[in-house]
Amino acid sequence: MQKSLKIKAMNRIIKIIFLDILKNKIILAYTFILAILSWSSFGLEDNSAKGLLTILNIILFTVPLVSILFATIYLYNSSEFIELLLSQPIKRKKIWTSLFLGLSLSMVLAFFVGAGIPLLINAPDRIGVMMLIVGILISLVFVALAFLSSIITRDKAKGIGIAIMTWLYFALLFDGMVLFLLFQLSDYPIEKAMVGVTALSPIDLARIQILLQLDVSAMMGYTGAIFKDFFGTSLGLIISFLLLCLWVFIPFFVSLRKFKSKDL
Amino acid sequence: MIEIKNIYKKFGKLEVLSNVNLSFDKGECIALIGPNGCGKTTLIKSVLGMVIPTKGDVLFDQKSILNEFEYRKNIGYMPQIGRYPDYMTVGQIIEMMKKIRNSHENLDEDLFKAFELEKMFDKEMRTLSGGTTQKVSATLAFLFNPDVLILDEPTAGLDPLASEILKEKIIKEKEKGKLILITSHLLSELDEMVTQIIFMQDGKVHFHKTIADLLDSTNEKKISKAIAKILKNKSNEQNN
Numbered sequence: 204m205q206k207s208l209k210i211k212a213m214n215r216i217i218k219i220i221f222l223d224i225l226k227n228k229i230i231l232a233y234t235f236i237l238a239i240l241s242w243s244s245f246g247l248e249d250n251s252a253k254g255l256l257t258i259l260n261i262i263l264f265t266v267p268l269v270s271i272l273f274a275t276i277y278l279y280n281s282s283e284f285i286e287l288l289l290s291q292p293i294k295r296k297k298i299w300t301s302l303f304l305g306l307s308l309s310m311v312l313a314f315f316v317g318a319g320i321p322l323l324i325n326a327p328d329r330i331g332v333m334m335l336i337v338g339i340l341i342s343l344v345f346v347a348l349a350f351l352s353s354i355i356t357r358d359k360a361k362g363i364g365i366a367i368m369t370w371l372y373f374a375l376l377f378d379g380m381v382l383f384l385l386f387q388l389s390d391y392p393i394e395k396a397m398v399g400v401t402a403l404s405p406i407d408l409a410r411i412q413i414l415l416q417l418d419v420s421a422m423m424g425y426t427g428a429i430f431k432d433f434f435g436t437s438l439g440l441i442i443s444f445l446l447l448c449l450w451v452f453i454p455f456f457v458s459l460r461k462f463k464s465k466d467l
Numbered sequence: 468m469i470e471i472k473n474i475y476k477k478f479g480k481l482e483v484l485s486n487v488n489l490s491f492d493k494g495e496c497i498a499l500i501g502p503n504g505c506g507k508t509t510l511i512k513s514v515l516g517m518v519i520p521t522k523g524d525v526l527f528d529q530k531s532i533l534n535e536f537e538y539r540k541n542i543g544y545m546p547q548i549g550r551y552p553d554y555m556t557v558g559q560i561i562e563m564m565k566k567i568r569n570s571h572e573n574l575d576e577d578l579f580k581a582f583e584l585e586k587m588f589d590k591e592m593r594t595l596s597g598g599t600t601q602k603v604s605a606t607l608a609f610l611f612n613p614d615v616l617i618l619d620e621p622t623a624g625l626d627p628l629a630s631e632i633l634k635e636k637i638i639k640e641k642e643k644g645k646l647i648l649i650t651s652h653l654l655s656e657l658d659e660m661v662t663q664i665i666f667m668q669d670g671k672v673h674f675h676k677t678i679a680d681l682l683d684s685t686n687e688k689k690i691s692k693a694i695a696k697i698l699k700n701k702s703n704e705q706n707n
Contacts, residue, residue, distance in 0.1 A: 290517065
């Protein structure tokens with residue numbers, strides 16, 4: 204009885220946050236842009252492979268950027284709301300988790316309506332479903348990273364700066380560094396180590412998972428073959444999905460621990 | 468009802484509260500006074516669990532509040548500066564709080580009526596003046612009939628009429644046997660309301676006395692005069 208009451212209280216807060224975000228014009232614009240990009244890229248070519256590549260790029264660049272920026276700014280703008288809730292009989296954990304679930308739910312919904320539906324209609328196969336799942340996971344990962352960057356500092360400008368740097372790092376810098384290492388150490392047998400290195404970036408995990416499904420790994424040379432050996436097996440696939448899930452949970456739980464001891 | 472035990476709080480190197488020990492009982496109206504930055508708000512926020520003490524404990528009905536939240540059902544809090552989501556209307560805020568507390572019965576709408584908030588029901592919070600925001604804060608603090616009311620500078624920013632309404636309400640609630648905790652700088656206002664007084668300075672409790680004690684020991688009739696006398700004596704002691 205008491206348990207169900209607690210869950211009800213949580214649902215009420217999630218509902219308030221969720222409805223508040225849905226009223227936000229940015230999230231509507233994001234959905235709309237995703238929809239235009241996806242429908243037009245599927246519509247232009249008869250071959251759905253090119254459409255899939257466009258959506259892959261959306262998942263790797265646009266989704267992370269919008270998720271982390273929107274969530275960070277939303278959290279800073281909710282500081283009054285959070286303060287108000289804290290003086291009420293609500294657990295701190297519940298406040299932070301509700302914010303996370305509300306934000307995640309709306310980012311996932313935006314991605315699903317914008318890119319997921321065209322994906323399922325135009326590529327209703329294993330690859331389509333897989334891209335949908337990866338896109339949703341990437342949305343969640345970057346919402347979680349936004350929670351981490353907004354708890355690190357009270358300063359809104361600094362927090363948004365950290366969010367942008369995080370995105371830049373994972374979307375561009377990390378790849379550059381991996382390539383650099385690959386060339387510098389090309390005399391050594393580091394291919395197997397590279398598989399481990401990809402686990403350090405959620406965007407790379409997503410990229411490799413999908414590229415291998417698209418069967419363009421032949422273009423990736425010997426390293427590609429090693430990747431295929433690992434990620435191509437169902438065990439590798441499960442491990443890489445679990446790694447993506449860890450990228451959601453770890454940043455969120457670190458931020459939750461910090462929020463529990465924060466002074467307001 | 469509330470006991471504060473050996474509380475210390477540091478913000479970085481700054482020690483805001485240092486070994487504070489206090490206890491508050493039902494039916495009392497307690498004024499918390501002291502110069503700016505002496506730790507009054509931090510003390511209040513520690514009781515609310517918004518600030519987590521570096522050391523020490525706060526007991527509410529003999530139970531520690533650390534990592535607890537249910538006890539806040541029994542507390543109404545009016546912050547010094549109420550901060551609310553900008554784009555929510557007064558009506559939405561009040562409705563939201565009712566939903567969060569999940570209580571639609573036993574609501575105390577006296578202040579809501581007295582402040583004529585229904586006229587502002589559709590106004591967004593960001594368009595409200597400081598005083599009107601205070602009225603909303605006060606209404607929310609009293610709305611759920613809590614046993615304990617914590618009011619941080621309740622009358623600052625309110626016009627004379629509104630602050631008179633609020634004072635009457637505070638006295639009425641005190642007579643019902645509730646515990647009321649007020650911080651204030653306006654000593655002249657406290658005379659009619661408070662039964663005990665706590666004076667804080669530099670994060671320490673300087674004294675905690677009943678009003679009768681305070682007036683007796685200083686031979687004064689008004690709180691403001693009595694406090695002034697104590698402070699004067701103290702500075703004389705320091706000079707000698």
